[in-house]
Amino acid sequence: MKTLAEAGRQQIIGLLLIFVTLGLFVAPWIVGYPDTAKDAHRNELAVGIIVFLVAMWRFAHYPSARSDLLVLVAGIWLAVSPWALSAQKTAVFDGAEIADVTIGSLYIVLSLVSLAMLRRSAKRRGAVSSGPN
Structure with missing residues (x-):
């Protein structure tokens, strides 16, 4: 039952x-x-x-740390991209900074929450498998 609840939380993410x-x-x-x-x-x-x-893939497969790390990297890139792109002399404007930092931060938070849930799930499985004989 716990794994079903954990899968439901992962689907919400x-x-x-x-x-x-x-x-x-x-x-x-x-x-x-x-x-x-x-x-x-x-x-x-x-x-x-x-x-x-990646989000659509999560619905078909139980998410792994790799998918969460990919979202984490995408969120970090999105949050810093307005300044990275403006350093390259590309067309960026101030409104992009607000949207990109906000959405990038949401990606970062969601990926970290999912990674924490995966870690807690792995610890529970380890505790169950190494339980008393």
């Missing part, structure tokens, strides 16, 4: 990842990106597609 990614996809229209911010938008689309595919 997958669903939250999808909602956050949908927010990333509509951010250009909500924030009002200018036409010159195509580089920021392409970056967000690339990160969003990766995280969306």
Whole structure:
């Protein structure tokens, strides 16, 4: 029964990842990106597609640390990308910083929560398998 509850919590994290990614996809229209911010938008689309595919994969398979680490790296990149892209002399504007840092931070938090849940689940399985004989 515990594994069913843990799987349900992992599915909730997958669903939250999808909602956050949908927010990333509509951010250009909500924030009002200018036409010159195509580089920021392409970056967000690339990160969003990766995280969306990982989130969808979570529904078919029990998530692993690799998928959570991929979301963690995507979140870190998204949070720092406005400054990394502006250092490359690409078109970025201030509204992208707000959206990217916020959504990147949400990705980071969700991946860390999922990693913590996986770790706790592994400890429980280890305690059960090494229990009294």
